[in-house]
Amino acid sequence: MTRMGYPFPSQNNYGPYGGVSSGLKIRLIIAVVIALFTVVSYYARPGDENQITGKAERVALAEEADEVKMGLQAVPEMTQMHGGRDPDERACRHVQEVGERLLAALDKKLATEGRANPYRQYFRFTLLADPKTVNAFALPGGQIFMTAALYRAVQTEGQLAGVLGHEIGHVIERHSNKQMAKQQLFQGLAAAGGVAGGDRSSAQMAQAVASMVSMKYGRDDELEADRWGVRLTALAGYDPRAMIGLMQVLEKAGGGSGPPEFFSTHPNPAHREEYIKAEIDQAFPEALPPDLKP
Numbered sequence: 001m002t003r004m005g006y007p008f009p010s011q012n013n014y015g016p017y018g019g020v021s022s023g024l025k026i027r028l029i030i031a032v033v034i035a036l037f038t039v040v041s042y043y044a045r046p047g048d049e050n051q052i053t054g055k056a057e058r059v060a061l062a063e064e065a066d067e068v069k070m071g072l073q074a075v076p077e078m079t080q081m082h083g084g085r086d087p088d089e090r091a092c093r094h095v096q097e098v099g100e101r102l103l104a105a106l107d108k109k110l111a112t113e114g115r116a117n118p119y120r121q122y123f124r125f126t127l128l129a130d131p132k133t134v135n136a137f138a139l140p141g142g143q144i145f146m147t148a149a150l151y152r153a154v155q156t157e158g159q160l161a162g163v164l165g166h167e168i169g170h171v172i173e174r175h176s177n178k179q180m181a182k183q184q185l186f187q188g189l190a191a192a193g194g195v196a197g198g199d200r201s202s203a204q205m206a207q208a209v210a211s212m213v214s215m216k217y218g219r220d221d222e223l224e225a226d227r228w229g230v231r232l233t234a235l236a237g238y239d240p241r242a243m244i245g246l247m248q249v250l251e252k253a254g255g256g257s258g259p260p261e262f263f264s265t266h267p268n269p270a271h272r273e274e275y276i277k278a279e280i281d282q283a284f285p286e287a288l289p290p291d292l293k294p
């Protein structure tokens with residue numbers, strides 16, 4: 001039990017005179033205290049202001065430098081998992097350049113609002129050699145990856161920008177960081193559930209559920225990242241409707257032999273398409289600006 005970091009007594013401490021009911025009562029009281037402490041410390045924590053959006057957010061790491069450090073630590077493992085950096089230097093440069101264009105466009109927009117991107121200098125866009133897995137992902141602090149399989153599947157530079165814009169969205173909305181804060185909440189509640197249940201297996205079950213719930217980004221996070229995909233592509237001079245094309249590309253990639261990994265971490269592209277269309281209409285109620293790149 002102490003592996004969860006809560007100094008509650010084990011069942012054996014109640015002694016021969018404790019009896020079942022008083023033991024249960026104590027366990028319930030401790031469980032309630034842990035649950036209360038967990039919930040109060042999660043909600044009482046003052047929100048940390050997101051420097052890009054200005055929104056107050058509950059995060060596990062308030063310092064951007066810590067997020068960057070955490071992301072950088074995971075880079076070698078992530079790279080290795082997908083066959084290392086792609087040997088095609090031209091393609092690698094292309095991905096980096098398009099990512100850079102999106103960030104430069106974001107800089108301009110933030111400057112008009114008197115804001116700046118705290119992750120700016122740490123962003124890196126890496127093309128991974130993996131020819132089979134259709135996927136892209138972002139680590140906290142700005143490390144963004146895309147597989148060669150996805151790079152080859154996209155049909156236009158605008159679609160490539162859509163992928164990178166979506167991943168930039170995950171970074172600047174601090175989705176992993178907020179997820180970690182939630183995980184701390186779930187783990188505290190799982191520990192409380194374990195104490196109330198009184199045996200190890202219920203604690204383990206509760207923990208397993210907690211980690212399952214908090215492993216993926218939520219659906220809302222994915223849609224929020226899509227919204228950034230729409231905004232950033234348009235800001236950088238791409239037609240944001242490329243995001244719709246991208247969803248069709250992803251859907252097609254899923255029609256082959258077995259679903260690509262992208263679907264295990266991202267919602268159904270068909271559902272996202274509707275959302276993206278609505279998002280474009282909202283961002284450009286009159287008409288799209290002229291001369292956008294596809």
Ligand SMILES: [Zn+2]
Pocket residue numbers: 166170217222225265266
């Ligand atoms: Zn995503």
